[in-house]
Amino acid sequence: MTERLYYDDCYLRDFEARVIEVTDDGRHVYLDRTAFYPASGGQPFDLGTLGGIAVREVVDDEDHRIGHILESPLAASENAIQGRVDWARRWDHMQQHTGQHLLSAVLIELYDIPTVSFHMSAASSTIDIGAPALDPKRAERVEERCSEIIAEARPVTITYENSSADLGLRKASARSGTLRIVSIERLDRSACGGTHVRSTAELGPILIRKIDKIRGNARIEFVCGLRALRTARRDFLGLSEISRIVSVPVEEAAAVVAAQVERGKAFEKTCQRLASELAKREGRELYETTASGPDGIRRVTERGEIDDAMRARARAFISGSKAVFIAISTDPPSILVAASPDSGVHAGERVKAAVTAAGGRGGGNQALAQGSVPSAALLPDVEKAIQAANARE
Numbered sequence: 120m121t122e123r124l125y126y127d128d129c130y131l132r133d134f135e136a137r138v139i140e141v142t143d144d145g146r147h148v149y150l151d152r153t154a155f156y157p158a159s160g161g162q163p164f165d166l167g168t169l170g171g172i173a174v175r176e177v178v179d180d181e182d183h184r185i186g187h188i189l190e191s192p193l194a195a196s197e198n199a200i201q202g203r204v205d206w207a208r209r210w211d212h213m214q215q216h217t218g219q220h221l222l223s224a225v226l227i228e229l230y231d232i233p234t235v236s237f238h239m240s241a242a243s244s245t246i247d248i249g250a251p252a253l254d255p256k257r258a259e260r261v262e263e264r265c266s267e268i269i270a271e272a273r274p275v276t277i278t279y280e281n282s283s284a285d286l287g288l289r290k291a292s293a294r295s296g297t298l299r300i301v302s303i304e305r306l307d308r309s310a311c312g313g314t315h316v317r318s319t320a321e322l323g324p325i326l327i328r329k330i331d332k333i334r335g336n337a338r339i340e341f342v343c344g345l346r347a348l349r350t351a352r353r354d355f356l357g358l359s360e361i362s363r364i365v366s367v368p369v370e371e372a373a374a375v376v377a378a379q380v381e382r383g384k385a386f387e388k389t390c391q392r393l394a395s396e397l398a399k400r401e402g403r404e405l406y407e408t409t410a411s412g413p414d415g416i417r418r419v420t421e422r423g424e425i426d427d428a429m430r431a432r433a434r435a436f437i438s439g440s441k442a443v444f445i446a447i448s449t450d451p452p453s454i455l456v457a458a459s460p461d462s463g464v465h466a467g468e469r470v471k472a473a474v475t476a477a478g479g480r481g482g483g484n485q486a487l488a489q490g491s492v493p494s495a496a497l498l499p500d501v502e503k504a505i506q507a508a509n510a511r512e
Contacts, residue, residue: 121185122152126299127277129213129314132204138197139184145192149184153177154204157185161237162216162313166205170197209314211346215244217275217303217315218265218325218343222246224289224307225264230257233290235336243328243350245340253337258327265325272320273304286310323347391427398428402435406442416462420445420502425455425489433457437486447502452479452495456505457487473504 124131136150148169157179158164164177173190180186193200216239223234223246233249253261278300280286292298292310301311303319316322323344331338342350355369362372365379409417419436423429425448433444437459446455454474458464466488474481474490477497481490492501 120183121150123185123312124152124154125156125314126312128154129209129277129316132206132209134202136200136202138193138200141193141195141197145195146189148187148189148193150187150200150202153185153187154202155185155187156209156212156314160311160313161219162212162239163241165212166208168203169193170200211344212239213314213316214322214344215239215342215346216311216313217301217319218322218341219244219246220301220307220309220311220315221265221268221303221319221322222261222325222339222341223309224303225261225268227289228306229261229264243340243342243346245338247333247336247338250337251332251335253330253339258330258339262325262327268303268306269319269322269325272318273306275315275317275319276302276304277315278302324351326351394428395431398431399435402432402444403438405432406436406439411441416441416443418443418445420447422447422449424448424450425453429455430457430487433487437462445502445505447498449495449498451491452493452498453489453491454481454498454501454505455487455489456483458485460486469505473501476504477501 124134131154134152134154136152138148139151140149141147154165155167155174155177156162156165157177159179165174167174169187169189170193172193174187175190176188178186178188219237219239223237226232226234226248230250232253235247235249237246238244279297280300282292282295282298286298286300287308288300289307289309294310298310299312300308301313301315302308324347325341325343326347328340328342328350331340358369358372361376362369365372365375367375405419406417409419411417417439421429421432421444423446425446429446433446433455434457436442436444437457440459441462442459443462443464444455444457448454454470456464456466456470458466458469465485467483467485470488470490471482474492477492477500479490479492479497479501482488492498
């Protein structure tokens with residue numbers, strides 16, 4: 120069992136320990152005591168150095184030992200060793216974790232909404248709450264209440280108490296025996312093994328970033344402390360740049376961008392309509408200028424992207440009598456066939472047979488079909504197969 124120094128002193132950065140075991144590759148090290156926090160309870164592991172070697176991961180083994188995975192092997196002669204925790208990372212995790220306790224406690228205090236789960240990532244943290252939603256007004260009130268408690272500099276303390284006592288925990292613990300209790304004065308008591316700040320004043324701001332619906336519950340994404348400051352600064356710089364681009368004050372930027380987006384959508388619809396009308400006209404003109412073959416069928420092959428315009432051109436071409444339209448695309452490698460009802464060609468059957476023989480997939484109806492093949496190198500054979508079938512009609 121490893122003595123967990125962070126349990127009693129979350130602010131401990133440097134420590135000395137005795138090496139208990141080193142794996143054969145020299146990179147997995149066990150100590151008699153450590154200040155390194157292993158990934159647990161939604162909080163990521165600490166980083167730092169052991170004996171000057173970078174610690175890349177910290178894991179909590181099933182037998183209550185903490186393993187330190189190093190970047191390079193530890194010398195076999197090492198016995199006593201110096202450890203140093205990456206303080207910037209640890210401090211960030213302390214702010215986020217205590218911030219989560221405060222946020223969860225305020226949700227209970229104001230709206231009796233419990234926290235179901237907690238996760239901390241490198242960019243933000245999330246809690247899933249036992250409610251389907253949290254409207255913006257309530258979210259604002261939660262932020263403001265958290266800010267009030269932060270300003271009060273309430274002590275955050277760690278105690279050890281027996282699970283059999285009436286502990287008044289925000290969430291009941293399934294563990295028995297001695298529990299580590301993290302308390303925010305006059306607000307919250309939670310069983311927790313994580314690292315925390317000493318006072319709510321050390322949290323800095325708490326900023327709710329967004330609220331999503333996840334499996335029937337709401338998920339709140341938030342940041343605390345320096346993360347919140349940096350996130351707010353980044354957001355403001357981005358918004359300032361948008362306001363500069365659209366030449367309006369920051370407070371008017373959202374409305375102006377929304378209006379431009381709607382105009383853009385309308386313009387896009389107009390372009391799509393005009394492109395479709397142009398493609399149809401091109402298809403009809405192509406039909407008029409294409410000579411009939413000996414069998415009276417007008418056939419044409421075009422090469423290029425098989426998009427909505429190409430399909431519109433194909434439909435317009437086969438709107439005339441006795442017509443077959445083929446389109447070939449190399450990126451992605453695909454083929455389209457369109458045929459008029461009186462052409463004697465079933466486009467779906469023709470495409471499916473040709474692309475299947477080349478290891479591809481496709482199909483459609485009598486008038487229009489499309490298929491793809493694994494490689495553009497196979498397209499000539501697919502085209503030949505379709506053309507040969509046309510010749511047999």
